[in-house]
Amino acid sequence: MQTAPRDAQLPVTREQGLEFLRQMLLIRRFEERAEQAYTEGKIGGFLHLYIGEEAIAVGAMAGLNADDDVVTHYRDHGYALARGIDPKNAMAELYGKATGICKGKGGSMHFADPKKHFWGGYAIVGGHIPLAVGLAFAAQYQNQPRVAVAIFGDGATNIGMFHESLNMAKVWNVPMIILVENNQYGMGTAVHRASAVPDMVTKALGYNIPAAQVDGNDVLAMRDAMMVAALKARRGEGPQFIEAKTYRFRGHSMGDPQRYRTKEEVEKMKARDPIVRFELQLVEHELATQDDFAFLRNDVDRVASEAVEFAETSPFPDPSELYSDVFAPEASNG
Amino acid sequence: MAEKSYRDAIKDALREEMKRDERVFIMGEEVGVWGGTYAVTRGLHDEFGDKRVRDTPIAEAVIVGAAIGAAMGGLRPVAELMTINFSLVAIDQIVNNASKMYYMFGGQFNCPVVIRTPAGWGQLAATHSQSFEAWYASLPGLIVAMPGTPYDAKGLLKSALRSNNPVMFIEHARLYGVTGQVPDGEYFVPFGKSDVKRAGKDVTIVTYSRMLHVSLAAAAKLAQEGIEAEVIDLRTLRPLDMNPVIESVKKTHRALIVEEDWVSCGMGAEIVARIAKDAFDYLDAPVERLGAIEVPMPYSKPLELMALPEEKHVIAAVKQMIA
Numbered sequence: 026m027q028t029a030p031r032d033a034q035l036p037v038t039r040e041q042g043l044e045f046l047r048q049m050l051l052i053r054r055f056e057e058r059a060e061q062a063y064t065e066g067k068i069g070g071f072l073h074l075y076i077g078e079e080a081i082a083v084g085a086m087a088g089l090n091a092d093d094d095v096v097t098h099y100r101d102h103g104y105a106l107a108r109g110i111d112p113k114n115a116m117a118e119l120y121g122k123a124t125g126i127c128k129g130k131g132g133s134m135h136f137a138d139p140k141k142h143f144w145g146g147y148a149i150v151g152g153h154i155p156l157a158v159g160l161a162f163a164a165q166y167q168n169q170p171r172v173a174v175a176i177f178g179d180g181a182t183n184i185g186m187f188h189e190s191l192n193m194a195k196v197w198n199v200p201m202i203i204l205v206e207n208n209q210y211g212m213g214t215a216v217h218r219a220s221a222v223p224d225m226v227t228k229a230l231g232y233n234i235p236a237a238q239v240d241g242n243d244v245l246a247m248r249d250a251m252m253v254a255a256l257k258a259r260r261g262e263g264p265q266f267i268e269a270k271t272y273r274f275r276g277h278s279m280g281d282p283q284r285y286r287t288k289e290e291v292e293k294m295k296a297r298d299p300i301v302r303f304e305l306q307l308v309e310h311e312l313a314t315q316d317d318f319a320f321l322r323n324d325v326d327r328v329a330s331e332a333v334e335f336a337e338t339s340p341f342p343d344p345s346e347l348y349s350d351v352f353a354p355e356a357s358n359g
Numbered sequence: 360m361a362e363k364s365y366r367d368a369i370k371d372a373l374r375e376e377m378k379r380d381e382r383v384f385i386m387g388e389e390v391g392v393w394g395g396t397y398a399v400t401r402g403l404h405d406e407f408g409d410k411r412v413r414d415t416p417i418a419e420a421v422i423v424g425a426a427i428g429a430a431m432g433g434l435r436p437v438a439e440l441m442t443i444n445f446s447l448v449a450i451d452q453i454v455n456n457a458s459k460m461y462y463m464f465g466g467q468f469n470c471p472v473v474i475r476t477p478a479g480w481g482q483l484a485a486t487h488s489q490s491f492e493a494w495y496a497s498l499p500g501l502i503v504a505m506p507g508t509p510y511d512a513k514g515l516l517k518s519a520l521r522s523n524n525p526v527m528f529i530e531h532a533r534l535y536g537v538t539g540q541v542p543d544g545e546y547f548v549p550f551g552k553s554d555v556k557r558a559g560k561d562v563t564i565v566t567y568s569r570m571l572h573v574s575l576a577a578a579a580k581l582a583q584e585g586i587e588a589e590v591i592d593l594r595t596l597r598p599l600d601m602n603p604v605i606e607s608v609k610k611t612h613r614a615l616i617v618e619e620d621w622v623s624c625g626m627g628a629e630i631v632a633r634i635a636k637d638a639f640d641y642l643d644a645p646v647e648r649l650g651a652i653e654v655p656m657p658y659s660k661p662l663e664l665m666a667l668p669e670e671k672h673v674i675a676a677v678k679q680m681i682a
């Protein structure tokens with residue numbers, strides 16, 4: 026087990042640092058607006074908020090190339106935004122509008138944009154992990170220097186598909202990165218009540234896959250861990266595993282009464298807010314000031330408001346959309 | 360034309376497409392060094408090597424799931440599952456990923472994966488003698504092919520390997536040795552085209568896969584008694600082509616569905632409903648269904664044979680309908 030190297034100097038430029046902060050703030054604001062729209066009845070179904078875990082998506086995506094393949098689970102808004110998906114189309118998807126990233130057919134749990142090599146959020150726990158094995162294999166088969174990343178929670182490490190995937194990824198030595206967000210709970214079940222081992226990295230070692238345990242609330246540590254993993258996978262060292270320790274500030278999804286944890290625990294963990302921490306670091310290292318933060322907060326407020334406005338004023342899908350996209354068009358044979 | 364086994368017809372389709380298209384590769388348990396549990400891929404590992412014919416761990420979920428991922432990544436994977444019984448371990452991948460992704464993500468990317476798997480039986484008892492085609496055929500977004508002849512097996516598999524959609528390609532373990540005429544050159548059997556395998560005027564038999572042979576044998580015997588059965592092979596269960604069936608029923612006024620699966624909630628139920636809707640006024644008798652006895656398959660040989668529909672049952676059912 027390794028831990029990502031930390032530096033006495035903050036290993037980030039002012040521009041990069043402010044960009045990471047902007048993305049984290051945008052995700053948070055986006056989620057808050059989504060939450061608000063949900064309570065107003067404008068968004069239906071399940072809504073899993075990413076608040077508190079922003080540093081993982083932003084750091085991890087920053088450590089990848091634009092053509093690396095990403096699949097994630099239903100808590101997917103943060104990754105979509107960090108991957109550069111327009112918040113307008115993301116919000117419109119939540120509203121089920123025609124301008125949504127998936128034309129309103131996927132909803133919160135199923136964002137995707139293959140142009141950004143963001144192959145989707147998947148709502149069956151663990152069901153997307155094998156897809157990343159296949160994406161990584163496709164890169165290997167075609168001699169392309171891409172890596173494929175599968176992202177999911179601690180809870181998903183207990184399902185069979187996780188184990189089948191890690192094993193075959195190692196046997197085939199494919200350039201796959203397994204990123205586990207250990208936010209301490211799978212719905213209302215604490216890790217120790219569901220997993221035989223408390224540290225997810227232990228499970229990787231069982232498959233002889235190198236594993237790093239990272240502070241998931243530290244955006245730079247996340248970026249570094251992903252860069253190291255991607256470098257190794259890209260140069261043929263096979264699958265790599267990252268466990269990001271974090272905490273989800275909100276319920277599992279909307280309407281979760283959170284009987285499984287105390288308010289005190291949540292408050293204590295909120296003291297480790299990844300955004301506040303990063304702001305402090307930036308100030309401490311004299312890379313940014315409170316004015317910068319105020320500017321960024323204003324900026325993401327505007328972007329999130331525009332996204333809501335866009336979603337609200339967009340039309341619902343044409344009724345013909347109900348019937349389209351069941352089968353892809355067939356090319357003529359020959 | 361050449362006389363070829365169902366097994367070799369399938370292998371030919373695989374070989375032709377692998378030669379033609381670098382993106383086509385095979386993965387599954389024992390497909391490589393062993394040569395395939397039912398010897399369908401025998402020789403292909405020697406011919407194409409480890410890269411294109413890939414042995415996997417015993418892990419059906421990741422076999423199908425990784426094939427889907429590889430398809431997303433630009434390849435044309437063929438995932439072989441040893442038998443359809445084991446597809447249950449991978450059913451989440453088939454149901455929730457393969458058959459949904461094109462629609463769910465708004466048509467942004469498709470999933471050209473072929474899942475090859477045999478149904479069948481042979482004193483293998485309850486867990487190894489099942490036929491789940493009706494489950495898969497109930498899924499929008501998944502093509503389900505179930506060929507009965509070497510000709511159709513090759514032609515349908517060629518279509519599957521060129522398709523832009525996920526295909527569940529269900530073979531039959533007891534048909535691998537059956538031979539038939541197969542053209543020498545390249546040809547395709549399209550999806551969604553039922554085939555009249557024998558013309559007749561007195562009764563319509565609707566069937567597919569191995570029951571095609573049972574039905575044709577029964578039809579030959581019935582002909583000797585002056586009863587002309589029309590035998591229609593569905594070939595693909597989704598898309599399902601009912602046109603020849605409806606046309607036939609309008610002529611014969613009677614229909615019998617013969618399947619190897621349990622009849623409750625099986626393919627036959629769907630076909631009866633469609634006949635009832637589109638040819639109700641033409642029927643002179645209730646549509647009948649013949650299938651396996653509704654018990655888990657027993658091991659003992661005589662019991663196993665009792666559980667399956669045979670020629671004599673088809674003959675008896677037809678005679679009863681005509682009487």
Ligand SMILES: Cc1ncc(C[n+]2csc(CCOP(=O)(O)OP(=O)(O)O)c2C)c(N)n1
Nearest residue numbers: 100148149150178179180181208210211212
């Ligand atoms: C196969 C399956 N079983 C159960 C569920 C219901 N479910 C959705 S999320 C979840 C908890 C998953 O927890 P974890 O993997 O830790 O991810 P987190 O939500 O904490 O990010 C469960 C049980 C599901 N979607 N899929």
